[in-house]
Amino acid sequence: MIDLHSGVPRHRQLADELRARLRAGEWAPGARLPSETRLSQEHGVGRGTVRRAVAMLRAEGLVDVASGRGTRVRELVDLERVAVPRGAVTRSRMPTVEERAEMDIPEGVPVLVVILGGRVRGVYPADRAEITHS
Amino acid sequence: MIDLHSGVPRHRQLADELRARLRAGEWAPGARLPSETRLSQEHGVGRGTVRRAVAMLRAEGLVDVASGRGTRVRELVDLERVAVPRGAVTRSRMPTVEERAEMDIPEGVPVLVVILGGRVRGVYPADRAEITHS
DNA sequence: AAATATTTGTCCGTATGTATC
DNA sequence: CGATACATACGGACAAATATT
Numbered sequence: 546m547i548d549l550h551s552g553v554p555r556h557r558q559l560a561d562e563l564r565a566r567l568r569a570g571e572w573a574p575g576a577r578l579p580s581e582t583r584l585s586q587e588h589g590v591g592r593g594t595v596r597r598a599v600a601m602l603r604a605e606g607l608v609d610v611a612s613g614r615g616t617r618v619r620e621l622v623d624l625e626r627v628a629v630p631r632g633a634v635t636r637s638r639m640p641t642v643e644e645r646a647e648m649d650i651p652e653g654v655p656v657l658v659v660i661l662g663g664r665v666r667g668v669y670p671a672d673r674a675e676i677t678h679s
Numbered sequence: 680m681i682d683l684h685s686g687v688p689r690h691r692q693l694a695d696e697l698r699a700r701l702r703a704g705e706w707a708p709g710a711r712l713p714s715e716t717r718l719s720q721e722h723g724v725g726r727g728t729v730r731r732a733v734a735m736l737r738a739e740g741l742v743d744v745a746s747g748r749g750t751r752v753r754e755l756v757d758l759e760r761v762a763v764p765r766g767a768v769t770r771s772r773m774p775t776v777e778e779r780a781e782m783d784i785p786e787g788v789p790v791l792v793v794i795l796g797g798r799v800r801g802v803y804p805a806d807r808a809e810i811t812h813s
Numbered sequence: 814a815a816a817t818a819t820t821t822g823t824c825c826g827t828a829t830g831t832a833t834c
Numbered sequence: 835c836g837a838t839a840c841a842t843a844c845g846g847a848c849a850a851a852t853a854t855t
């Protein structure tokens with residue numbers, strides 16, 4: 546329940562609640578969450594506030610949102626194993642807009658950057674790849 | 680210049696412009712960008728639109744925003760080297776809210792997750808650590 | 814130290830557009 | 835085609851944090 550006088554922003558309270566319910570498995574991967582309008586009515590907040598809450602979950606990589614189709618729990622795919630040799634260095638960061646477009650990386654998904662000999666040897670979306678050290 | 684009829688959302692156009700100016704080095708790390716009100720006036724868009732644009736840059740890890748203090752270019756710190764043995768696996772994802780609070784991870788910064796023998800051996804903020812394979 | 818100005822944060826209502834069912 | 839659902843954008847109003855005078 547959202548407390549209007551707790552000092553905690555309403556969109557944050559709503560995000561916290563939805564996150565907890567997601568973790569509890571209330572919605573299976575691929576399942577749809579209630580619409581923004583519905584959440585707005587049920588929680589007694591404006592739709593803008595709902596959108597801010599959902600935006601947080603998106604940035605955390607928990608859900609996918611598509612226009613006209615609703616908000617869905619992100620489905621996990623098997624990770625491709627990328628083997629790297631000794632001496633390689635792995636970093637991570639958020640993708641550039643160009644990378645997101647070219648590699649079709651959804652919101653809230655970082656990239657793994659493999660560096661060897663000071664040179665970038667590969668950039669991999671973290672929702673589809675993991676680095677193994679051989 | 681923002682084109683009202685290009686079909687590209689205005690907050691995206693503004694984010695693109697600011698990102699380009701950031702890349703060009705117009706503001707040094709730690710320097711302040713113009714205030715939201717100023718950007719709003721200069722570009723002829725509402726403040727809400729400016730905030731959405733800046734929110735994109737935040738999610739990309741490019742800037743830090745603090746209430747009353749403005750928007751600043753994120754400063755890069757030296758990366759701590761975390762050495763992992765052969766057979767280790769490295770993944771990346773966005774941190775949970777708990778991790779963000781406990782480890783003081785800013786917006787737009789993923790975590791590196793090191794797994795060994797199927798068990799999580801470490802979680803490191805990607806703006807302060809890199810994985811080396813020894 | 815105190816008052817004032819600036820700057821970001823929150824939230825609402827409203828309107829319109831676009832995508833999907 | 836209509837109904838539903840998300841996307842964009844504005845304006846207004848305060849609140850809270852910080853900076854300035």
